[in-house]
Amino acid sequence: MTDFPILYTFRRCPYAMRARMAVAVSGVAVELREIMLRDKPLEMLEASPKGTVPVLVLPDGKVLEESIDIMRWALAQSDPKGWLGHACQETILVTDGPFKQALDRYKYPHRYQLADGRTHRDAAMAHLAHLNAVLADNPHLGGTQPAMTDIAIFPFVRQFAATDADWFDRLPLPALQRWLAHHLNSALFAQIMSRYPQWKAGDAPIHFP
Structure with missing residues (x-):
């Protein structure tokens, strides 16, 4: 398990957008894993069988499957803009x-x-x-x-x-x-809409923000 929270995301998904925006503002580093909805990685499905994004897997194994919960989690760690x-x-x-x-x-x-x-x-x-x-x-x-x-x-x-x-x-x-x-x-918005390659197991981690 990585020392960083793992954020499974899809660039164009509005739920994933708002999660990434909160993470970006919080400044809390996560490992970003960009997925394709037609080719969901087994690692994400094992963590969250419902298969929707975003999904945040915390280092202790806890899984957050709702974008609002991910926003609240990120801002609870750091909320510099209130x-x-x-x-x-x-x-x-x-x-x-x-x-x-x-x-x-x-x-x-x-x-x-x-x-x-x-x-x-x-x-x-x-x-x-x-x-x-x-x-x-x-x-x-x-x-x-x-x-x-x-x-x-x-x-x-x-x-x-x-x-x-x-x-x-x-x-x-x-x-x-x-x-x-x-x-x-x-x-x-420009920051969170940066393009990332589709994640595959074994790829070097991409840290965000």
Whole structure:
């Protein structure tokens, strides 16, 4: 077993993105193992049979399988920006629950035997309108600086916007659009979206951040 926590991740997965962002901000070093979802390594499946990312395997053998738990673990080790003090659990739960359900059906309607995803796109809009209203008073959901709530939901708002970027850009959601642009153009997002080779057993460890 390595002395470093092992983080199994997939670059484009929104859950993995938010876990990497929290780890990066915490500065806690992990061994990063980039996987391909169609070719999951046996070592990851032995640690977490459900086979989703991210997965964090701690040196004592404890396994964290939920991205929010990985975020909280990383920030509990080191929280230099005070993210944990600005975590709105309700906003995160709505994003991870009803909003994500609508997003999946909007983005991938054929997976759900739907002719198109517009009904679910419209259902997701209520949450986006709420976020826009909150952001009209503050540049970030955590106040004047980004915090855990912002980072926890940003990858999913990004995914929604990218499904039909032209349509999203025309929406009357200026505060949300500014917020999204800020995070898309941030140094933190650029850092966690660096490309890494697919991990194979026996590879030299890649330490992150």
